[in-house]
Amino acid sequence: MNETVSNLTNIRIPEGYSIRRIQFYFWLGLVSAILLRLIIIADYYNGILSKALFYLGVIGYLIFFAHRYHVATRRVAVLRNLELLEKIETRQSLSKTDYEGLEYILWSLSVSKERLNYLTIFAFSILAIAVSLMFDMGFI
Secondary structure, three states, X not given: XXXXXXXXXXXXXXXXXXXXXXXXXXXXXXXXXXXXXXHHHHHHHOHHHHHHXXXXXXXXXXXXXXXXXXXXXXXXXXXXXXXXXXXXXXXXXXXXXXXXHHHHHHHHHHXXXXXXXXXXXXXXXXXXXXXXXXXXXXXX
C-alpha cells in the first residue's frame, strides 16, 4: 500500500482549459462540419470551391478531433492514475488528490460543448442529405 500512496503523490491533475479555448474548438468543429456538408451544394456549382471546402473542413476536423482525443486522454489518465473507478466500486475513502481528480473530470464534462457539437453536426447532416436529394431530383 505504501508503494501505491507514494505513486499517487506524483500524479498531476490537469488544469481545465479556458472558456475561450473551449469555445474556439467548439466553433472549429462546428465550422468544419458545416464546410464538409456544404460540399454537396458547392459541387453542383463549382468543383474548385467544393475541393477547397473539403480541404478546409478536413483540416479543421483534424485539429478538432486531435483536441477531443487529447481531452479524453487526460480524463482517462486521471481515472486510471488515481484508480478512481476501483476506489468508488469498492467504496474506499478518497484522498484530497482523488477529489481534485474527480473535480477535474466532472468540471471538464460539465463545460464540454461536445453534445451541442454532435447535435449540430447531426442536424446539418440531415439538412445536407435533404438538399442533395432535392438537387438530385431536380427540385433545386
